[in-house]
Amino acid sequence: xxxxxxxxxxxxxxxxxxxxxxxxxxxxxxxxxxxxxxxxxxxxxxxxxxxxxxxxxxxxxxxxxxxxxxxxxxxxxxxxxxxxxxxxxxxxxxxxxxxxxxxxxxxxxxxxxxxxxxxxxxxxxxxxxxxxxxxxxxxxxxxxxxxxxxxxxxxxxxxxxxxxxxxxxxxxxxxxxxxxxxxxxxxxxxxxxxxxxxxxxxxxxxxxxxxxxxxxxxxxxxxxxxxxxxxxxxxxxxxxxxxxxxxxxxxxxxxxxxxxxxxxxxxxxxxxxxxxxxxxxxxxxxxxxxxxxxxxxxxxxxxxxxxxxxxxxxxxxxxxxxxxxxxxxxxxxxxxxxxxxxxxxxxxxxxxxxxxxxxxxxxxxxxxxxxxxxxxxxxxxxxxxxx
Ligand SMILES: Cc1cc2nc3c(=O)[nH]c(=O)nc-3n(C[C@H](O)[C@H](O)[C@H](O)COP(=O)(O)OP(=O)(O)OC[C@H]3O[C@@H](n4cnc5c(N)ncnc54)[C@H](O)[C@@H]3O)c2cc1C
Numbered sequence: 198x199x200x201x202x203x204x205x206x207x208x209x210x211x212x213x214x215x216x217x218x219x220x221x222x223x224x225x226x227x228x229x230x231x232x233x234x235x236x237x238x239x240x241x242x243x244x245x246x247x248x249x250x251x252x253x254x255x256x257x258x259x260x261x262x263x264x265x266x267x268x269x270x271x272x273x274x275x276x277x278x279x280x281x282x283x284x285x286x287x288x289x290x291x292x293x294x295x296x297x298x299x300x301x302x303x304x305x306x307x308x309x310x311x312x313x314x315x316x317x318x319x320x321x322x323x324x325x326x327x328x329x330x331x332x333x334x335x336x337x338x339x340x341x342x343x344x345x346x347x348x349x350x351x352x353x354x355x356x357x358x359x360x361x362x363x364x365x366x367x368x369x370x371x372x373x374x375x376x377x378x379x380x381x382x383x384x385x386x387x388x389x390x391x392x393x394x395x396x397x398x399x400x401x402x403x404x405x406x407x408x409x410x411x412x413x414x415x416x417x418x419x420x421x422x423x424x425x426x427x428x429x430x431x432x433x434x435x436x437x438x439x440x441x442x443x444x445x446x447x448x449x450x451x452x453x454x455x456x457x458x459x460x461x462x463x464x465x466x467x468x469x470x471x472x473x474x475x476x477x478x479x480x481x482x483x484x485x486x487x488x489x490x491x492x493x494x495x496x497x498x499x500x501x502x503x504x505x506x507x508x509x510x511x512x513x514x515x516x517x518x519x520x521x522x523x524x525x526x527x528x529x530x531x532x533x534x535x536x537x538x539x540x541x542x543x544x545x546x547x548x549x550x551x552x553x554x555x556x557x558x559x560x561x562x563x564x565x566x567x568x569x570x571x572x573x574x575x576x577x578x579x580x581x582x583x584x
Contacts, residue, residue, distance in 0.1 A: 198493055198496070198497075200496070200500055202500045202503060202504055203266060203270075207266050207267060207270050210267055210270050210271070211273075211274055214248060214271050214275075217246060217248075218274060218278055218280065221239070221242065222239070222278075222280060222283055223278060223280070225239075226280060226283065226406065229282075229406040230282070230405040230406045230551070231405070232406075233400075233405055233408065234362065234398060234406060234407075234408040235282075235283055235362075235406050235408075237362060240287075240317060241316075241317040241318070242317070243287055244316045244317020244318070245316070245317060247260070248287065248291075249287065249290055249291060249314060249315050249316070249317055250290075250291065250295060250311070250314050250315035251264075251267045251268065251291065252265075252268075252291070252296070252299055253299060253314065254299070254311075257308070257312050257315065258311065258312045258315040258316065259311065259315050263507070264507060265292075265441065265444070265503060265506050266503060266507065268288070268291045268292050268445070269444075269445075269448045269503060271284075271287065271288075271291070272284055272288050272292070272445060272448050272449050272452065273448060273449075273452040274452075275287075275449075275452075276448075276449040276450075276452035276453040276456060277452045277456035277459075278456060279453070279457070279460070279548045279551060279552055279555075281403075281404055281449065281453055281552075281555040281556075282404040282405060282406035282407035282555065283406055283407075284449055285407045285449075286320075286359060286362070286406075288445045288449065289321060289322060289323070289358050289359050290314070290320060290321050290359075292441060292442065292444075293321075293438070293445060294321035294322065294323050295314060295321065296438050296441060297323070297367050297425050297426075297438060298314060298321075298385075298425070299311070301425045301434065302425065305422065306385070306423075306425070310385070318364070319364045319365050320359055320362050320363045320364050320365070321359065321363055321364075321365055321366070321367070322357050322359040322360055322363035322365075322366040322367070323357075323358075323367040323368075324354035324357045324360075324367065324368045324369065324386075324412055325337070325354070325369045326354060326355055326356050326357070327339060327352065327353060327354055328353060328355050331356070332564070332565060332567075332568050334369070334378075334432065335377065335378040335381070335432060337352075337369055337371060337381065338371065339353065339368070339370045339371060339414060340352060340370065340371050340372075341370035341371065341372045341382065341384060341419070342372075343372070343421070344418075346420060346421050346422070347419060347420055348372065348384060348418075348419045348420075348421060348424075349416055349417070350368070350384065350386070350392070350393075350414040350417040350419055351414055351415060351416060351417070352370070352414050353411060353412060353413045353414065354368065354411065354412040355399075355411045355412075356399070356409055356411075356562070357409065357410050357411070357412055358407060358408075358562075359408060360395060360398070360399075360408055360409055360410025360411070361395060361398050361408035362408050364387065364388045365386070365387055366386045366412065367383050367385055367386075367425060368383070368384050368385075368412075369381055369382075369431055370382055370384055370431075372428050372429065373428075373429055378432035379429050379432070381429070381431035381432040381435075382424060382426070382427075382428045382430065382431045383426055383430075383431040383434060383435070384419045384423050384425070386414075386423070387423070390417050390418065390419055391417065391418050392414060392415045392416045392418060393412070393413070393414055393417040393419075394412075394413045395412055395413070396410055396411030396412070396413060397410065397411070398410055401558070402554050402557060402558070403551065403553075403554030403558065404554075404555050436513065439516070439564065440506070440511055440512075440515075440516035441516075442563050443520035443563050443569075444499075444502060444503065444506055444511070444516055444519060444520070445563075446520050446523070446524060446562070446563045447502070447516075447519035447520050447522075447523040447524070448499060449559070450495075450523035450524045450526065450527040450556075450559050451492060451495050451496050451499055451523050451526070451527070453527055453531075453552060453555070453556060453559075454488070454491065454492050454495075454526060454527045454530040455496075456552070457530055457531050457534045457548075457549060457556075458485065458488045458489060458492060458534060460534075460548055461485065461488075461534035461537055461538065461549060462476060464476075464537070464538055464541075464549075465537050465538075468538075468539075475537065475539075476537075481537055484533050484536075484537060485533075485537070487533070488529075488530045488533055488534065491526045491529060492526070492530065495526050498518070498519060499519055499523060502516065512576065513572055513576070514573045514575075514576035514577075517564070517568075517570075518569070518573055520563060520569055521566050521569035521573070523559075524556075524559035524560045527556045528556055528557065528559075528560060531549070531553045531556045532553065534552070534553075535549050535550070535552075535553045
């Protein structure tokens with residue numbers, strides 16, 4: 198269906214980013230999937246071409262646009278081509294981490310970091326999850342104790358996207374002692390911070406070209422000047438930005454589903470059984486019609502949410518619905534599409550096998566489906582509080 202939310206400028210960006218993907222990413226992607234990361238110089242090239250930090254004000258080198266549709270266009274083009282792990286590298290930069298620097302940064306912080314974020318010299322990550330807690334963010338234990346002009350940080354984080362490549366990582370820490378969410382603050386941790394080390398690049402079921410790592414803090418000295426937002430405001434600030442992160446996941450999910458579907462239609466029209474293309478069996482037609490309907494219906498909701506996000510009216514529960522529905526829909530679509538590939542669908546050299554493996558994490562990161570349902574249900578007045 199036509200998507201009237203886009204203007205000619207979005208289409209032009211889509212086309213130029215698509216050209217870049219076809220020329221410089223697609224031909225090398227298998228190698229990066231084997232290596233477990235996208236090379237640093239490639240991620241820098243994304244910045245050189247102007248695809249980072251479109252939301253950064255012009256005086257710091259960005260495009261100065263708050264229109265999230267530009268971000269979404271890049272995400273869609275990469276995911277539709279089956280490059281979900283690469284997409285996560287730059288959506289972490291543009292969609293997830295950047296708003297913390299643009300919206301919360303002091304003038305000094307903005308001058309220090311924003312130009313490097315736009316150029317790709319500074320790659321970003323965000324570290325909330327710890328080995329003992331993910332869904333229950335208020336229970337994090339990584340501590341940050343004030344010592345003059347520094348915080349002394351102790352603890353560890355895990356599953357951190359861009360964890361190997363990132364130069365600047367927003368880290369959720371506990372600066373107070375009440376044991377509640379009101380203790381949580383956000384520190385921007387730089388690469389060369391004494392006492393900060395990284396663990397191995399974690400081996401995953403899918404999204405192999407994405408570097409995902411553990412982070413360790415042992416008496417790490419982080420300047421107070423690296424505090425993002427106010428002390429004790431971290432939980433609230435993460436909550437505010439998670440809606441955009443969830444829309445980013447929803448956008449990528451539907452684009453990935455669309456790409457998998459397109460590839461499967463092509464495959465099933467080519468592959469023959471019983472003297473005819475397998476795509477022409479009534480069952481295949483019904484399955485693929487179902488997948489197409491999943492994609493188009495979800496897309497309509499996502500597009501509406503994107504307009505609301507741009508207008509500043511998207512609620513956390515609406516973003517949760519988009520994330521929940523689209524990530525689950527992607528799971529259904531890639532499973533059906535793999536089945537229509539028969540045994541070849543299980544071979545990693547076939548793109549659908551990668552689509553299938555890459556898709557699984559979308560129902561978990563950025564908040565699990567169960568947590569999305571919690572958010573939606575609570576917004577309906579169905580919380581735990583006794584009446
Ligand atoms: C590849 C990858 C990349 C990631 N990237 C990042 C990143 O960049 N930064 C970051 O901070 N984190 C990241 N994460 C972490 C991710 O966000 C968490 O894994 C996720 O939020 C779930 O937390 P958990 O793993 O601790 O699961 P748990 O919280 O232990 O949950 C286990 C199960 O219990 C369920 N559950 C938990 N609480 C409830 C409840 N109240 N009601 C019903 N069910 C519940 C969950 O839905 C889940 O099914 C990443 C994870 C992966 C695997």
